[in-house]
Amino acid sequence: MPELPEVETVRRTLEKHILGLKITTVRVITPKIIRVPDADEFAILIKDRTVREMGRRGKYLLIHLSDGFSLIIHLRMTGQLIYCDPQRETAKHTHLVFNLNNGMELRYVDIRQFGRIAMVPTGEVNDFPGLTTLGPEPLEEDFSREFLKKEVRNRRTKIKPLLLDQTFLAGLGNIYVDEALHQARIHPERLAATLTAREITLLHQAIKDVLKSGIEHRGTSIKDYVDAEGMSGGNQSRLQAYGRFAKPCLQCGMAIERKKVGGRSSYYCPRCQKSK
DNA sequence: ATGACGTCCTGCCTGC
DNA sequence: TGCAGGCAGGACGTCA
Numbered sequence: 001m002p003e004l005p006e007v008e009t010v011r012r013t014l015e016k017h018i019l020g021l022k023i024t025t026v027r028v029i030t031p032k033i034i035r036v037p038d039a040d041e042f043a044i045l046i047k048d049r050t051v052r053e054m055g056r057r058g059k060y061l062l063i064h065l066s067d068g069f070s071l072i073i074h075l076r077m078t079g080q081l082i083y084c085d086p087q088r089e090t091a092k093h094t095h096l097v098f099n100l101n102n103g104m105e106l107r108y109v110d111i112r113q114f115g116r117i118a119m120v121p122t123g124e125v126n127d128f129p130g131l132t133t134l135g136p137e138p139l140e141e142d143f144s145r146e147f148l149k150k151e152v153r154n155r156r157t158k159i160k161p162l163l164l165d166q167t168f169l170a171g172l173g174n175i176y177v178d179e180a181l182h183q184a185r186i187h188p189e190r191l192a193a194t195l196t197a198r199e200i201t202l203l204h205q206a207i208k209d210v211l212k213s214g215i216e217h218r219g220t221s222i223k224d225y226v227d228a229e230g231m232s233g234g235n236q237s238r239l240q241a242y243g244r245f246a247k248p249c250l251q252c253g254m255a256i257e258r259k260k261v262g263g264r265s266s267y268y269c270p271r272c273q274k275s276k
Numbered sequence: 277a278t279g280a281c282g283t284c285c286t287g288c289c290t291g292c
Numbered sequence: 293t294g295c296a297g298g299c300a301g302g303a304c305g306t307c308a
Contacts, residue, residue, distance in 0.1 A: 001301065032284095059302080076302055078286080093286085112285045114302070130303075157278065166303080173302070223287090223300095263280080265300075282306085290298085 002075040004138070004171030005214025006225050006233065007059050010081055014106075014228035015054040017083045022050045022101040023065070030095035033108065035118040042119055045069065046098075058134050058170030062125060070125050072118040073108075078224045079115030082107045111224060135169040138207050143169065145204045152192045152200065159195065160188035161262035163207075172207070175220055175242045178267050180206040182241035187275040188259075188266045213238060241267040 002010070026046050031039035049069060055062035061081070063071040073081070082091075086105050090097075096108035096117070108117065120128055136142040155162055162168055163177045172180070181188055183206035186199055195203065219225055219233030222243060226232055236243075240250050245258040249269035257270050 003302095074302085076284095077300085110285095111287075112301085114284060116303095155277090161279085164302090174300095263301090278308105280306105280308085283304090284302105286300100288299090290296105292294105292296090 001077045001173055001175070001222075002079065002219075002225055003059060003173035003176050003214070004056075004211055005176070005235065006219035006227075007056055007061050007075065007171075008215050009219040009227045009233065010075070011054050011056045011061055012227075013231075014081060014083060017104070017228065018051045018100065018106060019054065020051060021104075022048055023098050023106075024048065024101050025099045027097040027099070028095075029097070030113065033095045033110070033113065033115065033117055035116045037119065045119055046071075057131055058137070058166055059173070060131060060134075064122055068122050069119055070122040072120060072125060072128055072131070074116050074130070075110070076112070076114035076116070078111040080107075080109040080224070080226055081228050082109060082226070082230055083228045084230070130166070133167045135165075135167050137170055138172065138211055143204075143207075145201055148204045149197070149200045152195055155192040157192055158188065158261060159186060159190045159192045159203075160264070160266060162192045164262065164264065169207075171211070174264050174266075175222070175239070176207075176210050176214060178242040179210040179240060182268060182273060183209060185272050185274075187273040188261045188268055189275055241269065243267065 023046050026043050028039040028043060034042045049065035051063060052066055053064040061073040083106050091109050093111045094107050094109050098106040160177055163172050184202040186203060214220060214235045217233060217235035220235040221232035222236055241256060244256045244267055246255050249256055249272060252271050254269055254271040256267050258265060258267050
């Protein structure tokens with residue numbers, strides 16, 4: 001499931017290829033993937049626009065086009081953006097095909113069809129639902145240790161659901177939250193407000209570390225994730241907690257446990273990550 | 277403010 | 293072998 005490091009990897013691999021190219025036409029196979037405007041208008045509106053800039057906010061990929069319009073893309077769980085030759089066989093679950101003026105294609109593939117694409121005036125991107133309430137970028141300066149300390153103090157929820165809340169902090173999903181909590185040695189069910197100053201410091205560093213590592217290794221490919229060149233990431237082999245049920249903790253050897261926390265499968269070491 | 281739950285959707289896994 | 297049922301999950305809506 002694409003989280004911040006995976007979306008950032010898609011952004012980087014796609015940018016290499018499509019920056020400066022013109023979208024000549026788009027073929028919409030599954031109209032519901034387009035949130036706004038409706039599919040017909042989308043196809044007319046996007047025609048002959050040039051890719052000016054590739055951005056990202058949290059898990060949202062932003063493609064800024066010429067003449068004041070932008071694409072807002074959320075891949076959700078299984079969305080993929082694939083830059084490829086038109087001769088290549090069209091994968092099952094291909095929902096959109098953008099034709100580019102260099103003869104190549106950009107395809108949107110999504111097994112579960114949860115992902116969404118919107119096209120809005122560039123000036124309105126930050127007003128779009130989901131983006132307007134988004135928390136700070138964890139790898140930017142406004143996500144400081146002081147911010148985390150201050151914001152966590154008044155919360156009456158468990159730390160894991162809080163970290164998954166995109167209005168609290170942008171970009172973390174189930175995998176990187178489990179990894180950050182494991183590195184910081186904090187149990188996912190700890191009440192946020194009870195974290196000590198030392199734990200806040202560890203958690204703040206751990207969040208940045210696991211995200212940077214994820215980007216450095218080009219994302220985590222558990223099942224479906226690939227970048228814009230169709231390449232799997234390498235971060236899955238570095239995971240310390242997520243998906244390692246019953247395997248020995250790489251820090252202490254204790255078997256990793258799995259438990260639902262806030263409705264999400266959560267992996268943690270019962271020895272390293274004490275619940276109190 | 278918070279949590280619980282349903283919704284979307286397909287593929288995979290388990291159990292019979 | 294085949295099939296039913298459960299599960300996974302990001303964001304969002306509804307309800308308590």
